[in-house]
Amino acid sequence: MDQIIIHVDMDAFFASVEIRDNPALRGKPLIIGSLPGERGVVATCSYEARRFGVRSAMNIKEAYRRCPQGVYMHPNMEKYKAVSHRLHEIWNTYASAAETVALDEAYLDVTEKAGNLEGARSIARTIKQRTMAEVGLTCSVGVAYSKTAAKTASEEKKPDGYFEIPTPKDFVDLIIDRDVRSLYTVGEMTAKKLRAAGIRTVRDIRERQDTVVRLLGKQGRWITKLAFGIDERRVTPYRPQDAKSIGREVTFQEDVSSRRLLKDVLVLLAMCVERRARQYGLYGNGVTLKLTYFDMKSITRSRLTSACDCAVTIYREAVRLLDGVENRPVRLIGVSIYNLSGEERRQLTMEDYFSDARPRREAELRELLDALRDRYRLDFAGHSEEIYRTDTLHKTVEYMRRHG
Numbered sequence: 001m002d003q004i005i006i007h008v009d010m011d012a013f014f015a016s017v018e019i020r021d022n023p024a025l026r027g028k029p030l031i032i033g034s035l036p037g038e039r040g041v042v043a044t045c046s047y048e049a050r051r052f053g054v055r056s057a058m059n060i061k062e063a064y065r066r067c068p069q070g071v072y073m074h075p076n077m078e079k080y081k082a083v084s085h086r087l088h089e090i091w092n093t094y095a096s097a098a099e100t101v102a103l104d105e106a107y108l109d110v111t112e113k114a115g116n117l118e119g120a121r122s123i124a125r126t127i128k129q130r131t132m133a134e135v136g137l138t139c140s141v142g143v144a145y146s147k148t149a150a151k152t153a154s155e156e157k158k159p160d161g162y163f164e165i166p167t168p169k170d171f172v173d174l175i176i177d178r179d180v181r182s183l184y185t186v187g188e189m190t191a192k193k194l195r196a197a198g199i200r201t202v203r204d205i206r207e208r209q210d211t212v213v214r215l216l217g218k219q220g221r222w223i224t225k226l227a228f229g230i231d232e233r234r235v236t237p238y239r240p241q242d243a244k245s246i247g248r249e250v251t252f253q254e255d256v257s258s259r260r261l262l263k264d265v266l267v268l269l270a271m272c273v274e275r276r277a278r279q280y281g282l283y284g285n286g287v288t289l290k291l292t293y294f295d296m297k298s299i300t301r302s303r304l305t306s307a308c309d310c311a312v313t314i315y316r317e318a319v320r321l322l323d324g325v326e327n328r329p330v331r332l333i334g335v336s337i338y339n340l341s342g343e344e345r346r347q348l349t350m351e352d353y354f355s356d357a358r359p360r361r362e363a364e365l366r367e368l369l370d371a372l373r374d375r376y377r378l379d380f381a382g383h384s385e386e387i388y389r390t391d392t393l394h395k396t397v398e399y400m401r402r403h404g
């Protein structure tokens with residue numbers, strides 16, 4: 001084996017953490033995400049909930065229709081992040097390179113440390129044991145010759161699963177008569193296009209390569225390779241500066257028409273973006289505003305900026321973008337910075353000749369927050385952490401919407 005890759009994936013992660021911490025939830029259909037009656041989707045659900053047909057990313061209304069007896073909870077992201085940190089710490093010790101895919105999922109290159117398939121098997125066993133012993137949760141592990149095959153393997157015996165796919169031939173034998181979607185890079189939209197051309201299984205892709213490439217272009221060539229088990233991608237450790245953007249968004253429980261309120265929410269979103277940018281020491285060289293209207297139509301508007309990592313600048317740019325778009329009821333608002341760089345590469349502006357630029361921006365932010373305090377009777381003094389946490393940010397924004 002040219003490379004030996006392990007893919008680890010926690011089982012129903014958010015739900016499993018909540019069940020671990022509250023055994024009364026065990027055996028119940030538990031749905032983490034929005035609550036029934038709210039807007040939003042299912043983040044994760046327990047296997048009991050899956051039996052009712054509930055799935056991740058399903059609209060919460062549909063989930064409730066299928067499983068009204070379910071237990072519904074908001075996610076506690078801070079808790080999951082802490083658990084995730086520990087998990088990756090354990091897993092990474094077995095890899096020469098580790099690629100974090102999600103809070104609960106990683107690729108590990110164990111080629112050197114394992115030496116051979118038997119060695120990889122034993123690492124996989126240890127990872128499963130330690131994940132249970134030290135974190136109290138089950139995971140599924142796949143061992144394979146490629147990333148795609150490793151991911152396929154970890155899915156194969158979920159939950160608490162283990163499976164290996166040592167060679168391309170094993171991979172092809174396993175999936176050849178399965179639906180095209182079993183090549184996990186094939187999403188529902190792509191699958192539809194393929195089905196429309198009569199291509200339903202992986203075998204069909206292999207037999208009709210030309211059609212696949214004609215239909216899907218570059219993606220088609222990639223999918224065709226996968227259908228033959230070819231995937232030479234390496235495990236590449238994630239670096240924050242490789243991210244394309246840093247952003248934050250919120251969905252309102254009821255559509256918002258007030259520009260005043262939208263701008264006030266942008267203050268908080270800009271602060272979240274600033275916090276994350278500074279955590280990674282990154283600057284954006286552009287700001288994007290995203291809006292989804294009441295009719296689900298989304299727009300994004302962007303502006304190039306000089307390197308910025310501060311909330312006031314992000315806020316000001318986002319407001320300028322907001323002023324340039326049609327005023328229709330808004331369901332979701334988000335702001336992000338893009339063109340990220342690790343240094344403040346920028347041309348000096350007049351502002352820079354005055355060394356008080358930073359304190360001035362901080363004073364301006366304080367003024368913005370004072371205005372929020374007066375308008376909504378919200379006092380952020382001593383509660384600023386609440387702005388940065390996903391769950392409390394949503395609560396704060398909802399409070400503003402109701403009292404605006």
Ligand SMILES: [Mg+2]
Pocket residue numbers: 009010011012013104105
């Ligand atoms: Mg998972």
